[in-house]
Amino acid sequence: xxxxxxxxxxxxxxxxxxxxxxxxxxxxxxxxxxxxxxxxxxxxxxxxxxxxxxxxxxxxxxxxxxxxxxxxxxxxxxxxxxxxxxxxxxxxxxxxxxxxxxxxxxxxxxxxxxxxxxxxxxxxxxxxxxxxxxxxxxxxxxxxxxxxxxxxxxxxxxxxxxxxxxxxxxxxxxxxxxxxxxxxxxxxxxxxxxxxxxxxxxxxxxxxxxxxxxxxxxxxxxxxxxxxxxxxxxxxxxxxxxxxxxxxxxxxxxxxxxxxxxxxxxxxxxx
Numbered sequence: 279x280x281x282x283x284x285x286x287x288x289x290x291x292x293x294x295x296x297x298x299x300x301x302x303x304x305x306x307x308x309x310x311x312x313x314x315x316x317x318x319x320x321x322x323x324x325x326x327x328x329x330x331x332x333x334x335x336x337x338x339x340x341x342x343x344x345x346x347x348x349x350x351x352x353x354x355x356x357x358x359x360x361x362x363x364x365x366x367x368x369x370x371x372x373x374x375x376x377x378x379x380x381x382x383x384x385x386x387x388x389x390x391x392x393x394x395x396x397x398x399x400x401x402x403x404x405x406x407x408x409x410x411x412x413x414x415x416x417x418x419x420x421x422x423x424x425x426x427x428x429x430x431x432x433x434x435x436x437x438x439x440x441x442x443x444x445x446x447x448x449x450x451x452x453x454x455x456x457x458x459x460x461x462x463x464x465x466x467x468x469x470x471x472x473x474x475x476x477x478x479x480x481x482x483x484x485x486x487x488x489x490x491x492x493x494x495x496x497x498x499x500x501x502x503x504x505x506x507x508x509x510x511x512x513x514x515x516x517x518x519x520x521x522x523x524x525x526x527x528x529x530x531x532x533x534x535x536x537x538x539x540x541x542x543x544x545x546x547x548x549x
Contacts, residue, residue: 310350386420389436406445460501462536
């Protein structure tokens, strides 16, 4: 009877010990799950107020969700008496191995996060970066997609994009078109400036403020070069560029002002 009583007491003690641990684990799981939902909800509100991109919000919330759940599981295992030191070491080692294997991807991810937080450009902006010019089509976690001037899709890794120079042609709303035209040394400078300025003021997409300018840029070897600087809305840049170039040639010809070009002189040998 005494032996049976001892065995019974052992089972009662074990049941009490592990029963309390299991109850504690259940409580921790319920409370932890509730806290995770609250943290995720608060994080979403903060990101929304900070105008984070939707794709970045989803990625960061998923990352936070998994990190909190892993922490909760480790806490549960510790509550149940399972050694968590070796478990945490395995996770750390696996994380290091994955990090080393995905160095490039992680750099692109970090670059994508920086772009979406600091917003040096947005969808629709015309930018120049990594030797490419195009309109921003899509900003993703790892890459940014541009539509090039010839309607080609350009995909740039965010790591390189965030670490390089970015020229945003859209931010200010207006752009200056930089053109250079050369005329003969025989041409009258005052008349030439008047002709060039009339081309600019007659164009409907050249804006008045800032005012367009025409100035002598340099006295080159075979021509007097003029810097022609009209301003326009960013969306009209190429229209103004091409129209002014064409109209300038027509206007200079009509005014009898020569645009120098190489001449070939044929020399006939006398027999």
